[in-house]
Amino acid sequence: MSSLAARALFLSGLILVVSLGVWELSTPAVKAAGEMTEYEKLMGGADQEARVPPPSQVLLRAWEELSDPFYDNGPNDKGIGIQVGYSLFRVLTGYFLAAMIAIPVGFLIGMSPLMYRAFDPFIQVLRPISPLAWMPLALFIIKDSEASSIFVIFICSIWPMLINTAFGVAGVRKDWVNVARTHELGSLRTALTVILPAAAPTIVTGMRISIGIAWLVIVAAEMLVGGTGVGYYVWNEWNNLDLTSVIFSILVIGVVGMLLDAAFAQVQRAVRYQE
Amino acid sequence: MDNPFLEIDALSKRYPSPGGQDLTVFEEVSFDINKGEFVCIIGHSGCGKSTIMNVLAGLDTATSGAVTMDGKEVVGPSLDRGVVFQNYSLLPWRSALKNVTFGVRARHPDWSKQQVLDHSYKYLEMVGLSGGAEHRKPSQLSGGMRQRVSIARAFAIQPKLLLLDEPFGALDALTRGTIQDELIRIWSGSEQTVFMITHDVDEAILLADRILLMTNGPYARVAESVVIDIPRPRNRAEIIHDQGYYKIRNHLVEFLALRSKVLAEEHPDDGGPMKPRRPETVRPALATEDAVSDEGLSSPRMEPELVSLVR
Ligand SMILES: Nc1ncnc2c1ncn2[C@@H]1O[C@H](COP(=O)(O)OP(=O)(O)O)[C@@H](O)[C@H]1O
Numbered sequence: 001m002s003s004l005a006a007r008a009l010f011l012s013g014l015i016l017v018v019s020l021g022v023w024e025l026s027t028p029a030v031k032a033a034g035e036m037t038e039y040e041k042l043m044g045g046a047d048q049e050a051r052v053p054p055p056s057q058v059l060l061r062a063w064e065e066l067s068d069p070f071y072d073n074g075p076n077d078k079g080i081g082i083q084v085g086y087s088l089f090r091v092l093t094g095y096f097l098a099a100m101i102a103i104p105v106g107f108l109i110g111m112s113p114l115m116y117r118a119f120d121p122f123i124q125v126l127r128p129i130s131p132l133a134w135m136p137l138a139l140f141i142i143k144d145s146e147a148s149s150i151f152v153i154f155i156c157s158i159w160p161m162l163i164n165t166a167f168g169v170a171g172v173r174k175d176w177v178n179v180a181r182t183h184e185l186g187s188l189r190t191a192l193t194v195i196l197p198a199a200a201p202t203i204v205t206g207m208r209i210s211i212g213i214a215w216l217v218i219v220a221a222e223m224l225v226g227g228t229g230v231g232y233y234v235w236n237e238w239n240n241l242d243l244t245s246v247i248f249s250i251l252v253i254g255v256v257g258m259l260l261d262a263a264f265a266q267v268q269r270a271v272r273y274q275e
Numbered sequence: 276m277d278n279p280f281l282e283i284d285a286l287s288k289r290y291p292s293p294g295g296q297d298l299t300v301f302e303e304v305s306f307d308i309n310k311g312e313f314v315c316i317i318g319h320s321g322c323g324k325s326t327i328m329n330v331l332a333g334l335d336t337a338t339s340g341a342v343t344m345d346g347k348e349v350v351g352p353s354l355d356r357g358v359v360f361q362n363y364s365l366l367p368w369r370s371a372l373k374n375v376t377f378g379v380r381a382r383h384p385d386w387s388k389q390q391v392l393d394h395s396y397k398y399l400e401m402v403g404l405s406g407g408a409e410h411r412k413p414s415q416l417s418g419g420m421r422q423r424v425s426i427a428r429a430f431a432i433q434p435k436l437l438l439l440d441e442p443f444g445a446l447d448a449l450t451r452g453t454i455q456d457e458l459i460r461i462w463s464g465s466e467q468t469v470f471m472i473t474h475d476v477d478e479a480i481l482l483a484d485r486i487l488l489m490t491n492g493p494y495a496r497v498a499e500s501v502v503i504d505i506p507r508p509r510n511r512a513e514i515i516h517d518q519g520y521y522k523i524r525n526h527l528v529e530f531l532a533l534r535s536k537v538l539a540e541e542h543p544d545d546g547g548p549m550k551p552r553r554p555e556t557v558r559p560a561l562a563t564e565d566a567v568s569d570e571g572l573s574s575p576r577m578e579p580e581l582v583s584l585v586r
């Protein structure tokens with residue numbers, strides 16, 4: 001255990017084991033059927049199901065769910081893989097639509113002080129609006145719950161990308177732009193070969209923030225509109241009082257969010273440069 | 276007679292200030308540079324040297340006056356004028372090689388990848404950068420190596436005029452000497468005209484055919500054009516034994532220490548003497564012994580009342 005990384009790993013493992021142990025011991029064991037009173041038998045063991053389950057039970061459920069993630073038994077019973085797939089589809093669609101608008105507009109705003117000032121008041125007013133606040137309006141106008149959740153993702157992921165792109169582009173060192181000018185590069189080639197790589201680290205940071213927010217928002221949006229997706233899954237299992245599945249899906253949400261973030265961390269590393 | 280290669284005519288730069296009192300950085304700056312000439316410009320910090328260079332590059336515009344190169348007025352940046360910026364201005368996300376190919380590709384869009392590469396390597400080798408170092412990013416190179424890449428990039432586009440803004444200012448003396456030698460070698464093998472800003476008197480004498488001296492700002496101007504009558508090739512070890520070396524050096528040092536300030540004060544609005552349209556040509560190395568004995572405190576042509584002012 002010499003290196004910092006190894007010691008940190010050890011400590012992480014320790015924290016995990018201790019917290020799971022405390023959790024396991026603090027949840028009363030499920031009584032065997034033989035020990036149940038008549039009343040408990042009548043209630044079908046429902047109140048036991050509604051208790052916070054111990055981690056061992058969650059792990060067991062995880063194993064069951066993950067061994068067949070793509071089963072489909074009708075609208076209220078789909079595998080976790082299918083649900084995550086629905087959510088990812090919505091997040092990525094809304095996110096890429098947002099990127100396609102935010103990055104070019106961010107470029108425009110970043111390169112022109114006039115545009116910067118002209119757009120600024122709108123951005124300042126629209127940005128702090130909770131994305132879910134758009135939901136009723138979206139449902140009314142679009143009249144489609146699927147498209148509405150995609151719209152909500154679009155609207156929540158656009159701001160960090162727009163602002164970071166504008167900020168990154170506006171902050172490109174004048175010297176580098178002058179290098180492009182002395183080499184007689186046109187505006188498109190200057191944008192692609194000088195400004196884009198120079199601003200890329202800031203732009204990708206904005207994209208990383210956006211994907212994180214989009215993943216936070218999709219769960220809430222799906223709870224609201226229902227039908228499919230991890231957000232709906234959590235809500236549905238809560239209505240079934242299946243807390244084991246609720247905890248399992250919470251973990252899944254966390255892991256998928258972490259993977260999305262890790263992917264962007266990778267992109268960030270690729271575009272990073274040292275002055 | 277032919278027009279000179281580069282003509283700078285009555286250049287002025289004024290910055291309007293909200294308080295009403297405009298800042299005139301320099302005024303009525305005029306000089307010529309001939310084809311193939313190596314000209315240095317010296318002046319105190321803030322007198323407007325970088326501004327003049329940016330106007331020559333086409334990156335900045337003067338408030339009035341005109342720059343003409345090869346009979347055409349300079350209106351914007353051009354590949355005919357290569358610039359080596361003070362802080363190197365390499366693109367940090369590109370390797371040294373890619374920084375050079377960036378310039379070569381811009382100059383020769385019709386060249387094949389291999390042609391661009393060969394040409395870039397030729398210039399990288401010329402500045403002594405090869406054998407793996409060319410694949411490193413600027414942040415992984417020393418200051419001297421970065422400046423070499425910057426010079427290679429500028430020379431590789433084979434501009435008619437090369438502009439250098441204090442290119443060696445941030446380098447240690449040893450590295451500076453090596454790169455100066457490389458610069459002079461590449462320049463002598465080419466037809467290029469060089470205009471270089473420096474604050475190092477010895478560097479200017481070693482490199483230049485002519486040194487332009489600027490008075491202090493505001494209202495700075497180019498007061499003198501000092502011809503360096505020392506035969507080439509020059510060598511930093513031998514040059515100090517040249518007859519004219521110390522005459523030139525003393526003249527320059529004395530200008531910077533004293534006269535740059537005194538001349539700045541005789542502003543025309545204060546009723547001072549009329550400025551000549553072109554800077555006065557001075558050849559300190561050819562001055563008679565008589566005048567030389569005077570050197571160090573005054574120049575051979577200094578007016579008596581000026582000398583008293585200095586003292
Ligand atoms: N945007 C500006 N507004 C006002 N003054 C400026 C501006 N840019 C440069 N200056 C002034 O112009 C002068 C000349 O600057 P510069 O050309 O960089 O001088 P040098 O290269 O000789 O040191 C400086 O005194 C500086 O204060």
Ligand SMILES: [Mg+2]
Pocket residue numbers: 324325
């Ligand atoms: Mg300067």
